[in-house]
Amino acid sequence: MAEEDSMIDIYSHLYWMRFAYQEAEKAFEEGEVPVGAVIVLNNRIIGKGHNLCETLQDATAHAEILAITAASASLKSWRLENAVLYVTLEPCPMCAGAMINARIHSVVYALEDPKAGACDSLFHLCEDPRLNHRVRVFSGYMREQVHSLMSAFFNQLRGRQPVQ
């Protein structure tokens, strides 16, 4: 890859991750674990979502699942080939599995999840050669901002001020 292409790619990932971050902020404001996702196809957001598990009282209402359902409605197709999913937190097994089922091309996440991450941390579901589709995995964009947002949420939950 030429250096110029590589730089465009990095800036593009940062550009779209900001929208996923905005979704995470909405979750924060609604008292939900702040995770947000957007799905991009041909330089356009075709679906977005933020975690609504508490609001909807539904454990399947993760940001990625809601974004996939929205994108599928937008395309009128369950096949999201060539689409890229941007999400602030490393997807769990449910969401990694959903991305595979929906034929998502790539996932870009900001912050790793050592407790449930299924792309890199605990499992490598997205790139498992035994499944009928593989999702390419990229990570680390806006990691520090997402880490701060998550810390702020959990500190608030514990009734503590963030450590300065």
Next chain:
Amino acid sequence: MAEEDSMIDIYSHLYWMRFAYQEAEKAFEEGEVPVGAVIVLNNRIIGKGHNLCETLQDATAHAEILAITAASASLKSWRLENAVLYVTLEPCPMCAGAMINARIHSVVYALEDPKAGACDSLFHLCEDPRLNHRVRVFSGYMREQVHSLMSAFFNQLRGRQPVQ
């Protein structure tokens, strides 16, 4: 376990699996890959679903996900502790992950899925000690009937009569 308890357990699993099978038959009639699921709590079905991926054009619309969402609405809680999920086909990574997220107590499936099964065949997600919840796995109830239903569906799809 006393022999009597064990027998009750087996008959109970068979009893509830029949309802999951009825859901699978609905999917078959609607031209969907025939997979059905019910969720049972305190000897009552609190949620059911059948595969609707083609009808809804949504790759997340597996029987198990729809059943979990229905059961959560029924209980007004995302926590499905002590509930048992009966499903005709071994859950995929998405559905195994959803059962973990929803704190399902046990899953009972009829037929293994060597291509995508995430409970026994390709992965053992349900009982992974690193995750924050474990789902007990039982299998094999009504296996032959489900195998026949699946074969009939895929033979029909390929325009062939079932092999006698």
